[in-house]
Amino acid sequence: MDKTAVEKFAVWARKKLIRDITYKAGLLGVTETGLSEPISESTKDIQLFDIGTYQYTELRGKEISQRRAFVNEISRRARSVDFSVAFKEVMEEVAYTWFNRLIAIRFMEVNGYLPSRMRVLSSDVPGKIEPDLVTHPYDWDFTFSEEEKEQIKGLQTANKMDELFRLLFIKQCNQLHNILPLLFEPLSDYTELLLPLSYTDPDGLVQRLVHDIDETNFDVARGGQIEIVGWFYQYYNSELKDLVYSDLKKNIKITRNKVPAATQLFTPNWVVKYMVENALGRLWLEGHPDSSLRSGWRYYIDEAPQTEAVTVALTDRRASRSVANPEAIKIIDPCMGSGHILVYAFDVMMDIYQSCGYSQKEAAIYIVNKNLYGLDIDQRAFQLAYFAVIMKARAYNRNIFKADLHPNLFAIRDADILTTDLVDLICDGAAELKADVASIKEDLSEATEYGSIISVRPVNFSKIKDRLNEIIDELPSLYSTVVKDDVVPLINQAEVMANLYDCVITNPPYIGSNNMGPKLYDYVKKNYLDSRYDLFAVFIQRCAEMVRDDGYQAMITQHAWMFLKSYERLRKVMLSRDLVNMVHLGTKAFEEIGGAVVQTTSFVVRNTYLKHYKGVYCRLVEGTTQKGKEAMFLAGKNRFVTAQDNFADIPGAPLAYWASPAIFEAYKQGQLMEKVVDVRQGLATTNNNLFLRYWYEVDKRDICFSATSPEQSIASKKKWFPYNKGGGFRKWYGNQELVVNWYKLGQDIHKFHGIPMDYNGAPVRAKQLQFKESATWSFVSSSYFGVRYSP
Known part of the structure; x- marks a missing residue:
C-alpha cells in the first residue's frame, strides 16, 4: 500500500472538505459568527438569503427543511459551547461523513461490490474522466420519479454535469442505505445540502481520489486490503492529533471530543496477527490440537515446555474445549478504531469454521452476527469498522448484502434518550423491568465521556428486549421511531458492555493521567485505583474483567506497567493469571512514531492460574524498525522461557523475564541490599x-582524597573532595572525575542556599553517610544497571 499517497490525500481532503462545506454553509446564511434570516421577499415555499453577492441564495421545497435542521443542530450545540465552536464541530462532522462515504464507495467500486457492479467515481473505460454513473444514469438499479427524470434530462441538456453527478451520487448513497444502513444513513438531512462534489474539477475530491491513489491499493484481488480505510482514518486525523498535543504544551487537557484524534494509532499488521492467533487461535487449538490450522498461523507461539503437573492441568482444559462450537465463540475489541483487529479475527474465525465443514457463505454470516463484537467512543471510527467488517464478509460471500445481518458493533452513546416519560411508557408499571432500565440509564449516563471502561451491571436484557419488541408497533409513531432507532441500539450496546467474552483483543488509547480532562481523571481515580496513571493501564484492568474463565486477553500497550512501582498492584492482578506469551517491542514498533516516545509490549493472558506455569517472552527491544522487529520475531530470536511465579521473588514483581535462574534464586534465597545498607541520594x-570541578582543573595540593569522616575533612583544611555525579554507563568502578567544594563541611554551599550548617536535607542530603564506602550508580540509565564501587 502506498501510505505516502494515502496520507497526502487524506490530510488534503480534510482541509478541502471543511473549506468547501464552510463556503456552502455561508451561501445558506450560516457562518462561524452567526445566522442570517431569510429576507422579507421570501415566501413559505421559497426562502431567499442576502449573502452580500449580486445574487440571492434561493432555497425551495425540502431544502428549506434541510437548512432548518442544519440551523437547529448548531443552535442545540451552542447551548453548551460558543456558537463558533458549535459551528466548527458541525463542519467537521459533515466533512468526515462525506469523506467516509467517498472512501467506502471507492473501495466498493474497485472491487465490484456495488449492487450495480458499475463505477460511481470513475470509469471502466481507460482514460475516461466522466464516471460511468453520469454516462449511463438509467443503467443503474435506481428508481426515478417522473420529476427526477425531467431533472436529469434538463441537467444533461444544459450540460450541468457536476449537478447531475451530485444528484446521482446522492441517489447511490441512499440506495446503499439499504445494505449498509449504519454508514449510509438516509440523505434527506442537511449533509446533502452541504455536499461539495465535482468530478470535472481536476483539483476536486473525486479526481484526486481516483488519480492520486492507484486503485491497486483498494483492489483485494491485486493485493489491496480493507485495512486501507483505517489508514485513511488515521491520516485524516493527523493534523487534529498534532493540534491536541500542541495544546497539551499549553496545559490544555485531552477532553472527550479530543480523545479519538489524540489516541488513534494503527496497530502494525504483524502485531495484530500475533495477538489474534495467540488468543483466538490458541482458544481453538486448545480443544483441537490435531488441527492443521496451526501451520497457517505464522505468528502463533507454541506453548513452552511445562512441568508434569501443569501439563496435566492443560490437558484437562483442552479436553473440555474439544466439543467447542465455533458459533459460540465471542471476540470483542472494546477500542475497535477502524476495525483492524476485528478484520483479522474474521479471517481466523473463517479458518476455524471451514475446518469444521462450514461453507464460506454461511460462515461469513455467522461471524458477523455471532462472533465479532466491537465498541468505540468515536462515531466515525465505528462507521469505518462496520464497513470493514461487512466488506470482509462480502469478500467471502457475494450475496452478503441479501443476508439478515445484525453486526454487534457500536459507537458508544449516552442514555439520555431514556427520559422519565419514555421509561414509564416502556415499563408500564413493571417494577423489576423499570429497575433494570434505571440501572442501564445510570451506568450509561456519561458513556460518551468514559467509553468502554464503564462496567455495565448485568440485568435481564432479554426481558427488556422482549418488552420493546412487544410494544414497538403499538406506540405512537414518534415514540415508535425513538424506540426503534435509539432505545433498542442502546440496550444492545449495554448488553455488549456487560457481557463476558472468550477473547478480548485490543490496542487501547494511551493517555497519561496528567493529560486527562478533569472528568476522566476523577473517574479513573475513583474506579481504577490500581491502574489510574494511564488510560492504557485502565484498559488492561477493564479488559481483564471482560474475559470469561479460561478466556484470553491480548493487548498492545506501553511497557511501563511491567516495571514501574506505580503499577505494582496492577502487576499483582495480572500475575494472578497465566501470562502465556509476550512480545516486548520497546521503541519504534510503530513506524509512524519517531524516536523513543512510545515503548510498547504486546501480550496474551489466559484467565486461569496454574502455579509454575511458564510463559514465552520475545525480546525485540533491540530491533530498530517495525520490519526489523517482525523479522526477529519470525526468526525466533531472543526468546526466553520462565515461570511467572519467579517475578514475585523480586521486590515489586517487575516482569524481568530475561533474568537467569541464578538471579531469581539469588533474590529468593539471598538477602536484599535494603536489609543491610541505606539507599539514599547524596x-x-x-x-x-x-x-564542581574536574580534579585536574584545581591545584592537586588542595584536594583531599583520604578523608574517611567529616572530622578528617575539616582537619585536612582542604577545599576540594571527591564527588560522585553518575556520568555515563560504567560497571564496577570508575567515573570518579569530579571534586566538590566541601571546605569546612560545605559552608559555601550552605551559605549559597541559605540553610544552617546542621541542616540535613535537600540539597545536602544524607550527611551521616558522607565519606563512607559505597556502591553508586547514575540516577537514570537508558540501558543496563551499572553499579560502581566508591572507596
Missing part, C-alpha cells in the same frame, strides 16, 4: 558550575 549542589 549531595546535589544545584549549581554545578559554581561548586
Whole structure:
C-alpha cells in the first residue's frame, strides 16, 4: 500500500472538505459568527438569503427543511459551547461523513461490490474522466420519479454535469442505505445540502481520489486490503492529533471530543496477527490440537515446555474445549478504531469454521452476527469498522448484502434518550423491568465521556428486549421511531458492555493521567485505583474483567506497567493469571512514531492460574524498525522461557523475564541490599558550575582524597573532595572525575542556599553517610544497571 499517497490525500481532503462545506454553509446564511434570516421577499415555499453577492441564495421545497435542521443542530450545540465552536464541530462532522462515504464507495467500486457492479467515481473505460454513473444514469438499479427524470434530462441538456453527478451520487448513497444502513444513513438531512462534489474539477475530491491513489491499493484481488480505510482514518486525523498535543504544551487537557484524534494509532499488521492467533487461535487449538490450522498461523507461539503437573492441568482444559462450537465463540475489541483487529479475527474465525465443514457463505454470516463484537467512543471510527467488517464478509460471500445481518458493533452513546416519560411508557408499571432500565440509564449516563471502561451491571436484557419488541408497533409513531432507532441500539450496546467474552483483543488509547480532562481523571481515580496513571493501564484492568474463565486477553500497550512501582498492584492482578506469551517491542514498533516516545509490549493472558506455569517472552527491544522487529520475531530470536511465579521473588514483581535462574534464586534465597545498607541520594549542589570541578582543573595540593569522616575533612583544611555525579554507563568502578567544594563541611554551599550548617536535607542530603564506602550508580540509565564501587 502506498501510505505516502494515502496520507497526502487524506490530510488534503480534510482541509478541502471543511473549506468547501464552510463556503456552502455561508451561501445558506450560516457562518462561524452567526445566522442570517431569510429576507422579507421570501415566501413559505421559497426562502431567499442576502449573502452580500449580486445574487440571492434561493432555497425551495425540502431544502428549506434541510437548512432548518442544519440551523437547529448548531443552535442545540451552542447551548453548551460558543456558537463558533458549535459551528466548527458541525463542519467537521459533515466533512468526515462525506469523506467516509467517498472512501467506502471507492473501495466498493474497485472491487465490484456495488449492487450495480458499475463505477460511481470513475470509469471502466481507460482514460475516461466522466464516471460511468453520469454516462449511463438509467443503467443503474435506481428508481426515478417522473420529476427526477425531467431533472436529469434538463441537467444533461444544459450540460450541468457536476449537478447531475451530485444528484446521482446522492441517489447511490441512499440506495446503499439499504445494505449498509449504519454508514449510509438516509440523505434527506442537511449533509446533502452541504455536499461539495465535482468530478470535472481536476483539483476536486473525486479526481484526486481516483488519480492520486492507484486503485491497486483498494483492489483485494491485486493485493489491496480493507485495512486501507483505517489508514485513511488515521491520516485524516493527523493534523487534529498534532493540534491536541500542541495544546497539551499549553496545559490544555485531552477532553472527550479530543480523545479519538489524540489516541488513534494503527496497530502494525504483524502485531495484530500475533495477538489474534495467540488468543483466538490458541482458544481453538486448545480443544483441537490435531488441527492443521496451526501451520497457517505464522505468528502463533507454541506453548513452552511445562512441568508434569501443569501439563496435566492443560490437558484437562483442552479436553473440555474439544466439543467447542465455533458459533459460540465471542471476540470483542472494546477500542475497535477502524476495525483492524476485528478484520483479522474474521479471517481466523473463517479458518476455524471451514475446518469444521462450514461453507464460506454461511460462515461469513455467522461471524458477523455471532462472533465479532466491537465498541468505540468515536462515531466515525465505528462507521469505518462496520464497513470493514461487512466488506470482509462480502469478500467471502457475494450475496452478503441479501443476508439478515445484525453486526454487534457500536459507537458508544449516552442514555439520555431514556427520559422519565419514555421509561414509564416502556415499563408500564413493571417494577423489576423499570429497575433494570434505571440501572442501564445510570451506568450509561456519561458513556460518551468514559467509553468502554464503564462496567455495565448485568440485568435481564432479554426481558427488556422482549418488552420493546412487544410494544414497538403499538406506540405512537414518534415514540415508535425513538424506540426503534435509539432505545433498542442502546440496550444492545449495554448488553455488549456487560457481557463476558472468550477473547478480548485490543490496542487501547494511551493517555497519561496528567493529560486527562478533569472528568476522566476523577473517574479513573475513583474506579481504577490500581491502574489510574494511564488510560492504557485502565484498559488492561477493564479488559481483564471482560474475559470469561479460561478466556484470553491480548493487548498492545506501553511497557511501563511491567516495571514501574506505580503499577505494582496492577502487576499483582495480572500475575494472578497465566501470562502465556509476550512480545516486548520497546521503541519504534510503530513506524509512524519517531524516536523513543512510545515503548510498547504486546501480550496474551489466559484467565486461569496454574502455579509454575511458564510463559514465552520475545525480546525485540533491540530491533530498530517495525520490519526489523517482525523479522526477529519470525526468526525466533531472543526468546526466553520462565515461570511467572519467579517475578514475585523480586521486590515489586517487575516482569524481568530475561533474568537467569541464578538471579531469581539469588533474590529468593539471598538477602536484599535494603536489609543491610541505606539507599539514599547524596549531595546535589544545584549549581554545578559554581561548586564542581574536574580534579585536574584545581591545584592537586588542595584536594583531599583520604578523608574517611567529616572530622578528617575539616582537619585536612582542604577545599576540594571527591564527588560522585553518575556520568555515563560504567560497571564496577570508575567515573570518579569530579571534586566538590566541601571546605569546612560545605559552608559555601550552605551559605549559597541559605540553610544552617546542621541542616540535613535537600540539597545536602544524607550527611551521616558522607565519606563512607559505597556502591553508586547514575540516577537514570537508558540501558543496563551499572553499579560502581566508591572507596
